[in-house]
Amino acid sequence: MTTPHRPELGDSRRDSSTRPSGRVNRRLNKALCWFRPAQRENGDRGAGFVEIGVVTVFAAAIITLVYQSEISSTFNNGVRQMVCLVGGPECGDETWVDHDRPEDPEEYEWGGGGDNNHADNQNIAMQSATAYGWTDQEWTCLDSMWSQMSGWDPSIVDPEYGTHGIVGFNPAVHGAMPDGFQNSASVQIDWGLSYIESTYGTPCQAWSYWQSTKSY
Template identity: 55%
Template sequence: MRNHRSPLPRFLDRLRPAQRSDSDSGAAFTEIAAVTILVGMILLAVYQSQVSQTFNDAVREMVCLVEGPECGGETWTEVERPPEPEAYEWNAMNSNTADNQGIGMAIAHNYGWSDQEWNCLDDLWTSTSNWDHTLVDPDTGAVGIVGFLSAEHGDMPSGFAESARAQINWGIDYIDQTYGSPCGAWSQWQATRTY
């Protein structure tokens, strides 16, 4: 029976330097040069073929998915990327929300309003300012918890911009006189974004 040996070990044996004569080492050098040229020709053929272009396009697309529109090509990320958020976020959470809600609840209680009316007042002022008495709407200039403008709502009392209690007192009094209850003001706000 004949012993079949894989061609790879025989090839590797040829690449190993051995104790050979000068003519054998020249043949080994020629074989290495031929293999190197063959590998180079294969790489060149792959590079010039459509396979190479497809591979390069796939890599470029993956890079664009990470880098986004700045990568230079039109990619799906440019179409589906959400708009960049604005630098100023009106109604953002603030550290004094709970304190100001407590003041509001105590003052609203003095008006004899029901729990439903408190919920309407809370919804209204959470929507306008998230109960932040220091807030100024950059678009309209509306001030504080109540989100009022002096041009539309009359003159504000002294210290209005700095005092949560002043804003809440003034706002609840305005709501009581204008709408009779917070739920009336909340309904107006939901319909028009003003009250």
């Protein structure tokens, strides 16, 4: 049990409130008050929210002004220069997207089709197929196959399979392109009929093979 401090009785013990540790505690508490939120009554909570809103709007305005000022541009230029130093594209008008964009693909010499004489080309093939004895069902197979290959367009090129013209000539499979093949529907048809006869025998057999492989 401790004896209470009685200075009026000549007690020489110092009051704890006057000790150095007491003064330090008071100063520490005073400093911490700067970081503690103000204690408000229930009626003042609305005012607190208003103050927070005003501070938020003010901070947003400052950020916007900094972004629109030359400070932002200077910072971005500095970052770009540092990136360029470690192997990026040269610091000019070229952007990273422009620098990494692949080159344009090579275009086919024939273009994408557009021949409007499909019916005429179909009639030429029908007359030429008759000379081989390919009528009725055989002609139906031939018509179906070349219709799906090219739509009877002698200028078309299939970018997926690499086939050319009405008859689906493929340089990677069939070798060198015959003379006049590129500009003549008749030359294409004559080559196609001859190729079918020597390789498959009949259009229906060629058509059956093409349906499963998309080539012949």
